[in-house]
Amino acid sequence: MIDKAKRWARTIKRDVLALWLAARDARVPWYAKAVAGAVAAYALSPIDLIPDFIPVLGYLDDLIIVPLGILLAVKLIPVKLMAEFRAEAIRRSKPTSRAGLAFIVAIWTAIAVALIWLFWPNRPA
Template identity: 60%
Template sequence: MTLRTWARALKRDAHVVWLCARDPRTPWAAKAVALLVAAYAFSPLDLIPDFVPVLGYLDDLILVPAGLWLALKLIPAQLLAEHRAAAEAVAARPISRIAAGAVLAIWAAAAIATALRAWSAAT
């Protein structure tokens, strides 16, 4: 398995765990673990910030896969198969690069406008 395939599987499994956590048929223990793991996986905040050399990415490389493994073990197989199919359908949708570019252009324009306003106020 290549690194890219492994990363895509982790991303898909994080989505599967999130979907399972929101399903009322999921047992409460699995739901609690799934919510914690999905929240940590999708959160921009880390236990150890990514700018800390080596250790910053170590929590992402160890905690997320270990948490996903535990959550996937606790979720019933039938629910897992159902939500895995749903997650793969979402991943197969086309990505709009034009829309992404438009959003980036809006953010860049807002940042430039803010910088120009701050600079003109300072002078």
């Protein structure tokens, strides 16, 4: 069972890198590039949408959201191209995504601004 989990984790890592490559390839349709880029940026971002220290929910994105995003993106990319990207991903090391970091920071900033605006005490004029 542990061996199966390790294989699954390696497959996820490989596919994330393959999607990162696909998002930059001119042969991939624009809609597949958009999905692949978003999934790869999120998966490679050093910051999660739901921080891992939050019990149960913290790992929900890693266990459900990322694999579902990968499945969707892989279905949108032509099979022969995806096989090429997977082969290239095996040869490369894992990059980090500054765009993913910026995206997650922007979401958290927007949430913070919305909460401050919502709960800021109204001052009489």
